[in-house]
Amino acid sequence: FKNPKIAVIPGDGIGKEVIPEGVRALEAANRKFGIGMQFDHFDFASCDYYLKHGKMMPDDWFDTLMKYDAIFFGAVGMPNILPDHVSLWGSLIQFRRGFDQYVNLRPVRLLPGVPCPLANRKPGDIDFFVVRENTEGEYSSVGGKMFPDTDREFVIQESIFTRQGVDRILQYAFDLAQSRPKKHLTSATKSNGIAITMPYWDERVEAMSKKFGDVRTDKYHIDILAAHFVMNPDRFDVVVASNLFGDILSDLGPACTGTIAVAPSGSINPEGKFPSLFEPVHGSAPDIYGKMIANPIGQIWSGAMMLDHLGYPEAGNAIFSAIEKVLAAGPAHAPLTPDLGGTAKTDDLGKAIAAAI
Amino acid sequence: FKNPKIAVIPGDGIGKEVIPEGVRALEAANRKFGIGMQFDHFDFASCDYYLKHGKMMPDDWFDTLMKYDAIFFGAVGMPNILPDHVSLWGSLIQFRRGFDQYVNLRPVRLLPGVPCPLANRKPGDIDFFVVRENTEGEYSSVGGKMFPDTDREFVIQESIFTRQGVDRILQYAFDLAQSRPKKHLTSATKSNGIAITMPYWDERVEAMSKKFGDVRTDKYHIDILAAHFVMNPDRFDVVVASNLFGDILSDLGPACTGTIAVAPSGSINPEGKFPSLFEPVHGSAPDIYGKMIANPIGQIWSGAMMLDHLGYPEAGNAIFSAIEKVLAAGPAHAPLTPDLGGTAKTDDLGKAIAAAI
Ligand SMILES: CC(C)[C@H](C(=O)O)[C@@H](O)C(=O)O
Numbered sequence: 001f002k003n004p005k006i007a008v009i010p011g012d013g014i015g016k017e018v019i020p021e022g023v024r025a026l027e028a029a030n031r032k033f034g035i036g037m038q039f040d041h042f043d044f045a046s047c048d049y050y051l052k053h054g055k056m057m058p059d060d061w062f063d064t065l066m067k068y069d070a071i072f073f074g075a076v077g078m079p080n081i082l083p084d085h086v087s088l089w090g091s092l093i094q095f096r097r098g099f100d101q102y103v104n105l106r107p108v109r110l111l112p113g114v115p116c117p118l119a120n121r122k123p124g125d126i127d128f129f130v131v132r133e134n135t136e137g138e139y140s141s142v143g144g145k146m147f148p149d150t151d152r153e154f155v156i157q158e159s160i161f162t163r164q165g166v167d168r169i170l171q172y173a174f175d176l177a178q179s180r181p182k183k184h185l186t187s188a189t190k191s192n193g194i195a196i197t198m199p200y201w202d203e204r205v206e207a208m209s210k211k212f213g214d215v216r217t218d219k220y221h222i223d224i225l226a227a228h229f230v231m232n233p234d235r236f237d238v239v240v241a242s243n244l245f246g247d248i249l250s251d252l253g254p255a256c257t258g259t260i261a262v263a264p265s266g267s268i269n270p271e272g273k274f275p276s277l278f279e280p281v282h283g284s285a286p287d288i289y290g291k292m293i294a295n296p297i298g299q300i301w302s303g304a305m306m307l308d309h310l311g312y313p314e315a316g317n318a319i320f321s322a323i324e325k326v327l328a329a330g331p332a333h334a335p336l337t338p339d340l341g342g343t344a345k346t347d348d349l350g351k352a353i354a355a356a357i
Numbered sequence: 358f359k360n361p362k363i364a365v366i367p368g369d370g371i372g373k374e375v376i377p378e379g380v381r382a383l384e385a386a387n388r389k390f391g392i393g394m395q396f397d398h399f400d401f402a403s404c405d406y407y408l409k410h411g412k413m414m415p416d417d418w419f420d421t422l423m424k425y426d427a428i429f430f431g432a433v434g435m436p437n438i439l440p441d442h443v444s445l446w447g448s449l450i451q452f453r454r455g456f457d458q459y460v461n462l463r464p465v466r467l468l469p470g471v472p473c474p475l476a477n478r479k480p481g482d483i484d485f486f487v488v489r490e491n492t493e494g495e496y497s498s499v500g501g502k503m504f505p506d507t508d509r510e511f512v513i514q515e516s517i518f519t520r521q522g523v524d525r526i527l528q529y530a531f532d533l534a535q536s537r538p539k540k541h542l543t544s545a546t547k548s549n550g551i552a553i554t555m556p557y558w559d560e561r562v563e564a565m566s567k568k569f570g571d572v573r574t575d576k577y578h579i580d581i582l583a584a585h586f587v588m589n590p591d592r593f594d595v596v597v598a599s600n601l602f603g604d605i606l607s608d609l610g611p612a613c614t615g616t617i618a619v620a621p622s623g624s625i626n627p628e629g630k631f632p633s634l635f636e637p638v639h640g641s642a643p644d645i646y647g648k649m650i651a652n653p654i655g656q657i658w659s660g661a662m663m664l665d666h667l668g669y670p671e672a673g674n675a676i677f678s679a680i681e682k683v684l685a686a687g688p689a690h691a692p693l694t695p696d697l698g699g700t701a702k703t704d705d706l707g708k709a710i711a712a713a714i
Pocket residue numbers: 192193223445604
């Protein structure tokens with residue numbers, strides 16, 4: 001991507017506080033590496049926009065964003081204003097489906113200087129990826145309610161797993177595993193309980209593994225897999241999971257490394273036919289919004305992933321190294337936010353990282 | 358229940374090693390408290406039975422087991438012999454549905470002497486219950502495959518939440534919360550992503566909470582809830598969850614307290630119309646079966662829960678206290694299994710606990 005064009009969407013809550021810091025870091029890398037990246041800002045995909053327009057996004061959102069090489073996204077959702085399923089399905093889920101961002105890539109890494117809730121783990125011990133299917137599975141919009149407002153009332157929702165959808169995420173995950181030194185892939189399943197879709201998932205994993213003889217493959221049911229994230233997080237290299245299981249594991253993994261506020265994610269269309277989207281794993285956190293105490297590192301690290309994706313890995317590494325450097329300095333020597341043991345504001349930390357690039 | 362009749366079903370793998378220790382502890386309590394409990398053993402609901410008979414259970418399993426006041430169960434599943442969804446849906450899931458055991462009750466407690474993977478947590482800090490819906494939700498048998506063996510192949514599975522099914526588990530969980538000092542209930546949801554069934558779940562929680570004005574109620578999406586189990590496990594008192602979410606949380610909780618091997622569970626029909634079932638949270642663990650190194654405490658503690666349920670809480674407490682006492686003694690003074698830092702065999706630990714009752 002030459003002179004990549006970036007659509008910047010802050011969204012709601014602390015998204016509006018951390019996005020400027022993400023852009024600050026990207027601008028620093030932009031100058032240093034002469035990338036020629038351009039940014040345009042948009043106010044839609046937010047509950048503010050909804051309050052003004054009665055919908056989360058303008059009707060031409062698709063055409064508008066198709067002109068960009070990537071979307072740099074903050075967070076969305078203000079449950080006091082609008083139920084989450086309305087705000088999310090009117091924005092983020094639309095992007096993931098509309099732009100066929102079928103890979104959700106989420107690194108789980110124990111970083112220096114981040115307080116870890118697990119005993120006896122040090123940086124380097126935990127370093128893996130969750131590869132999450134991002135368009136189908138348990139997140140379907142098919143279903144409904146029967147016998148409303150009676151004792152017989154029930155709701156149904158379909159989980160839908162297509163061969164195409166499953167195979168392409170497995171292909172991506174196996175490719176990633178093959179490119180890494182450990183060449184190890186773990187599949188998240190629940191075929192003992194979810195007895196229709198999950199045995200199918202296992203079947204496709206088995207078939208795909210035949211094409212990757214050099215990748216060691218295992219599978220765990222999601223219940224015991226979640227347990228192993230806590231007990232044996234050093235066991236994992238690439239973990240591939242359905243939409244729901246990937247969602248759970250990619251919050252749980254960062255929790256085990258103490259880094260939810262720090263964790264980045266990419267919703268990727270690997271073929272590059274549509275723009276990919278980069279956003280922190282954390283949400284809009286209405287409870288701390290307005291205090292400027294949000295940790296901007298998840299947003300900044302997401303920017304580093306975006307540069308990787310756009311073909312500027314040195315620039316991405318420069319941002320990641322700056323994050324590591326500032327974190328390792330600790331609250332006595334760097335302006336860290338309260339969650340990291342410091343007293344600094346969101347923009348103080350953002351400026352320190354930008355300066356370190 | 359006077360002179361309660363117990364159906365003992367070891368099942369597969371380490372189920373066969375830990376069941377005798379569970380029965381040993383129950384016999385000790387039986388004598389001490391003059392309960393008059395009687396035990397009958399059954400070999401069905403196992404893969405061995407399947408190999409002999411081509412099915413997991415005899416056709417009259419329902420009538421056979423209806424004659425008992427409770428089922429004391431080991432574990433089932435030998436994936437090398439039979440796919441898990443065949444063995445489980447042919448046994449355990451049949452019991453849960455057939456006997457309408459709609460409550461799955463799983464304590465999460467940090468015990469003395471159990472190595473905890475979390476930093477800076479001590480016994481007493483973590484003490485809550487997961488109340489899991491046990492008959493419907495994501496564990497449905499409705500669905501199927503379309504366009505098999507073509508590129509258009511897909512599978513569908515329905516999640517089904519009925520008002521009756523949701524309300525009765527919520528009622529149980531709110532009652533339990535109300536009976537505890539903290540009076541705090543946490544609902545596991547995912548209404549931002551699973552946008553049909555989970556908003557319905559939230560709606561019913563909201564409605565039920567109106568009847569329990571003295572119970573403080575909150576809700577978390579399952580992804581961040583799993584994260585809080587690791588980051589803030591002291592925050593919880595009673596956690597109510599759907600079948601799948603409860604399954605995940607009730608493995609994750611014990612993992613956070615280091616006690617998967619130790620964790621018990623009850624599949625309960627609160628009305629007592631059908632026998633309830635008590636079993637450890639762990640599975641049949643084919644990888645360690647045959648070595649007699651399995652930790653029997655999950656099974657023994659399940660026996661204590663069974664005595665509670667049958668109306669003998671002093672006897673249940675006696676078993677639980679014996680477990681605590683032996684654990685607290687540590688590997689230098691008690692015959693603990695390898696997972697607890699000792700070198701003892703399954704039956705050594707079982708005998709020590711029975712002796713302490
Ligand atoms: C074995 C399996 C079907 C079962 C479940 O998922 O319910 C188990 O994990 C449990 O938690 O009892």
